[in-house]
Amino acid sequence: MMERAIEFAIHHQDDFLQQLIEIVRIPSISTDAQYRGEVQRAAEWNADRLRDLCAADVEICPVGEQQVVLGKIRGPETAQTLLIYGHYDVMPVDPIELWHSEPFEPLMRDGCLYARGTSDMKAQLVAFYSAVQCIQEVGEMPVNLLFLLDGAEEAGSEALDDFIRTNADRLACDFCLNLDGNILGPEQPSLTYAVRGIAYFELIVRGPDRDLHSGKFGGPVDNPALVLCEIIGGMRDINGRVTLPGFYDPVRPLADEERSALAKLPTDDEWWKRSAGVRALRREDDFTATELGTALPTLNINGLLSGHTGPGGKTLIPASAMAKISMRLVPDQTPAQVEAGLLEYLHARMPDTVEWQLHELPGIRPAVMDREAPQVAAAARALSRTWGVEPLFVREGASVPINSQVGEFLGVGSINMGFGLPDDDFHAPDERMNLTMFRQGIEAYIRYLYELER
C-alpha cells in the first residue's frame, strides 16, 4: 500500500508543486497589521485544502488578533490520533533590496523554489497535505489526524497558549508532529525530539534616590551598578555552573546512549565557533559544545543598563541599575522552579544598602520526547528508508512554544520533522525550498503515517 502511495506521489509532483506555488503567492505576513487580510486568505486556502482532503469539522477560529485553522481526518477507530502543527504565516521581507526576485512571485532556479515562506514553512504544509492525498488515493488513512494550523507563529503566537489550554478536550491526541522543522543536510535526515524552555527576568537594583556625585558620596553610599555586577557575577561558579539554589535539581541526566547519539551530529567545535563568530568556546565539565547548546540549561544576561552610557566620563553613582536575565531550561526544569531559586539567591545575597525588584516575563517550559517511543521509531524508519541513511537525533537549543504547550496542556510528546535545509535563508532575503527535499519530504511523510501503525 505504502509503495503505491509513493508511486502516486512520484506521478503527481507537478500538482503538488503547483499547490506550493499557489500558497506562497499569498503574502501572509503576521507581524504587520496591514497584511491581516492576507493572513486570513492563507487561513482560507488551508481550510479549503483540508476540505479537499475530506477533513471533518474544518473551522477557522479567531485566536487573539489572528486565527487558527482546525480540522480532522479520520483513520481507523482504534488507531492513534496525531496532532499536526504547522503555521501558514510568514516573516516580513525586509531588507527587500537584498532579494534577487520578488518575495511573493515564486521563482524556480537551480532546483529550488525562491519565495518568502517556502522553507518556513509552507512547503512542509503542502508536503504533508500531499502525503495525505497520496495515501487517500490508494487506501485508508492509517491514523487519525487532527490539524492545528497557526496564523501567528512568526508574530509570537501569544494567544495560542490560552487557546490550547482552554481547548484541551478538542485537541486531545496521542502525540504531536510539528511540521516546522528542518534536516541537517540534503544527504542527512534528522528529527528534533527536544526543545529548551526559557525563564526571563528583569532585575532592578536601586540605590540613592537620584544620581549622586561619586566624589561627594563614593564610599559610604553603595553603588547599585556594582552591586548588580556582584550579584550577577555570583550566579556562575568558576566551573561555569549556575549557582542558583536548586537550579540543576530537576535536570534529567544525559544517558550515555543519548550523548553518543548527540556526538554524531555534525555540529563540532569548529562549527559552533564559525557559526557564532567567536575564537573560543565556553567549557563546562566534560560536556560537548552541542550538549551545552541544546541539552543543558544555561544562564544569559540579555541586557544591562545603568548610569552614564555615552562618550567620556561622568562621575556619578547611578540611582539604579537594570539587567535582563534569562535561563534556557531543560526537562524537568520549569520557569517557576528557577524563579524560586533566583529569589532565594537574591534574598540571601542582596546587601541592605540597596532595594531591588524582580519582574518575571513570560516563560516557556522545556520539552523532550522519549527517544524509545514508537512514534519516534516510526519517524526514524521513515527517514532512513527515504534517504537510505540513518537519521540523526537533534535537540533544539531554542524554545518552541508548541512543543511545550502540547506537553503541558495535552500531556503528550512531540517531535519536529520538516524538510527545509539550514542554508535555506529562512527569515532572510532569497528564502527558498530545495525541491528535491520537498519531494523526499512527501515520501517521508507518507512512510511515517504508515510506519506509525505498523
Add this chain to the structure above:
Amino acid sequence: MMERAIEFAIHHQDDFLQQLIEIVRIPSISTDAQYRGEVQRAAEWNADRLRDLCAADVEICPVGEQQVVLGKIRGPETAQTLLIYGHYDVMPVDPIELWHSEPFEPLMRDGCLYARGTSDMKAQLVAFYSAVQCIQEVGEMPVNLLFLLDGAEEAGSEALDDFIRTNADRLACDFCLNLDGNILGPEQPSLTYAVRGIAYFELIVRGPDRDLHSGKFGGPVDNPALVLCEIIGGMRDINGRVTLPGFYDPVRPLADEERSALAKLPTDDEWWKRSAGVRALRREDDFTATELGTALPTLNINGLLSGHTGPGGKTLIPASAMAKISMRLVPDQTPAQVEAGLLEYLHARMPDTVEWQLHELPGIRPAVMDREAPQVAAAARALSRTWGVEPLFVREGASVPINSQVGEFLGVGSINMGFGLPDDDFHAPDERMNLTMFRQGIEAYIRYLYELER
C-alpha cells in the same frame, strides 16, 4: 597692625560689598560660548582690581578658549610666596524659572546677597582683595602673593593643567591657598586640607561578532555581559575592599589623631543617609562614613550598557558589554598605579572566550596637606580668632584639579579656605552669599596673611 587692618575693614564694609555687587553683575558663564565676552569682562575687572592693589605683572593670558589672570603683590624679600587660586567664571542659571530674582541683578534680603556667582565664588575673591587692601592701608604686606585666577573652572579648566605645567617657573611658590572653599556652618569655621584624586576607565568586553540568539547559541558561546559582571563583581571582596592588585599599597594610613579630628565633623551617619537619600550605608572595616567618603579610596561603576535595554524580553547574547569604572584616590595613589593594578587583574581574570579593551580617561592625582604645616596652623589660628571657635579640618571626597596640579607641577601643598555656606545653593537657583560670612571672611583672610609670618 593686624587689629588696625581689621578696624579698617569694619569701616569699609560698604565699599567691599559694592565691589561684590559690581562683579556679580557680570554674567561670566564659562560653559556657554555666547557669554565669552562676559568672561573676558570679568577677567578685566579682576585685572583692574589687582592693579588697584598695586599688583605687578598683571596679565590676562589666553588658556585654551578662555584665559587666566595673573599678578603678584610683593611682600618682604625673605617672606614666603603664596599662590592664590580663585575663579571668576560662574555656572549657568538654568532652571531660570526657579529663581526668585534676576540671577545677575544682585538682591539683598535677610542678610544675604542673592546672585549667580556670589558664594561660588566671587564673594571669596572680593573678600580676599578686601583683606589685601586693608593690610596695605595700615602697613606692609607680610607675604608675597601670586595670583592665578581661572576663567574656566565651571567648564572644567581643561587647558589649565598644561598651563601650570609649562609655567611652573613663573608660578613658583611655597604654598597654595585655594579661595574656592566653604565652611561647615555660620558658627563652625573649617578648612579643607585634602582632596581625592580620580582614575576613570571604560572597559569593553566583546564576544560574538554580532548579537546572537540566546537559545541557538546559549551554552557553548560565552556571554560578554555575564563575563563583564563577573569581572566587575570580583573587584570588591565581601568586606567591601577593592581587590585590584596593589590598589591600597600606596595609601597612607589614617593616624589616630586625624581620625579623631574627622570624627568631630558634623557629617554623621544620619547626615550621609539623608544627603544621599539611602536607607543604609555601606560598611568597610571600622571606618566611619566620613572616612569612607573623604579619606579612603573607593571604586565606582558609573555606567553599564549591553544588549537589550528596552521594555520586554529579547533573547540575545549581546556582541559586547561596556562599563564605566572609576576610582577615587587618596595619597599616594596615582591614576597610573591603579591602572597597572586594573590591567594586571584583567589579564589574570578575563576568560579566553572574550576579547576586551580598556580605555583610560583623564585622571587627577589626590592631594593632602600636612596638617602640622605652619600654613595650616596659621589658617587654624585665623579662623579660631575670627569665630571664637576652633575650626574643623575637612577632607574633600571629590577631586579638585588645582590642588592636585600645584602638588604635581609646583611641588607645594594647598588648603581650600572660603566662606560660603553649604546651603548657599551654589550651582542652583537663588544662589546667595551670607554677608556676615563675607565680613568674617575678610577678617579671617587679614588674620591669615599676618599669621603666616608670625
